[in-house]
Amino acid sequence: MPLRTTDRHGEAATAPTEEQSGASSSTECLDLSIVIVHWNVAHLLAGCIRSVVAEVERSGLAASVVVVDSASPDRCYLDIVRAFPGVDLLELDENRGYAAGCNAGIRCGSSEAVLLLNPDTELLPGWLRTLWETLRI
Numbered sequence: 001m002p003l004r005t006t007d008r009h010g011e012a013a014t015a016p017t018e019e020q021s022g023a024s025s026s027t028e029c030l031d032l033s034i035v036i037v038h039w040n041v042a043h044l045l046a047g048c049i050r051s052v053v054a055e056v057e058r059s060g061l062a063a064s065v066v067v068v069d070s071a072s073p074d075r076c077y078l079d080i081v082r083a084f085p086g087v088d089l090l091e092l093d094e095n096r097g098y099a100a101g102c103n104a105g106i107r108c109g110s111s112e113a114v115l116l117l118n119p120d121t122e123l124l125p126g127w128l129r130t131l132w133e134t135l136r137i
Contacts, residue, residue: 031132032056032063033109036117037101039069042076044119049084052117055128064088068105070095 034052038045045067056063066088067081081089090108092101102116113135115128 030064030109030111031061032113032115032128033106033111034063034065034115034117035102035105035109036065036067036119036121037070037098037105038067038072038077038119039095039101040072040074041119042072042074042080045077046080046083047122048117048119049080049087051122051124053084053086055123055125058125059129059132061128061132064109064111066090066105066108068092068101070097070101 034056036045036048036052049065049067052065056065065084065086067077068090069077070092071094078089081087088108090104092104105116106114113132115131
């Protein structure tokens, strides 16, 4: 399955099919966009993505997950992201810092809320549903 990547402007470099993206419509508004900003810490990324994907499934929320790579010199992250078919990748052409990576990832989504994560984050079971219910109060 090809990896969906986007350029630094958030434009799709390879357009995924509905089956690949998990979306039923390109205009569908998601509950949550999850943005993981990464730079050269591939050894942490798999645990983060694994916990995020598990929490999204557990929560029942309609969510997208995008990893924003800030021009890491070590490209090991590619194999890690490929291992999670529902996760998108945005590769920036240079490292402009964490805030710029967050903003680029936010522009990729269309959701009611955004969750920004560092790659050293691992979500605990039930955490995402609790956060969502708190936001909905």
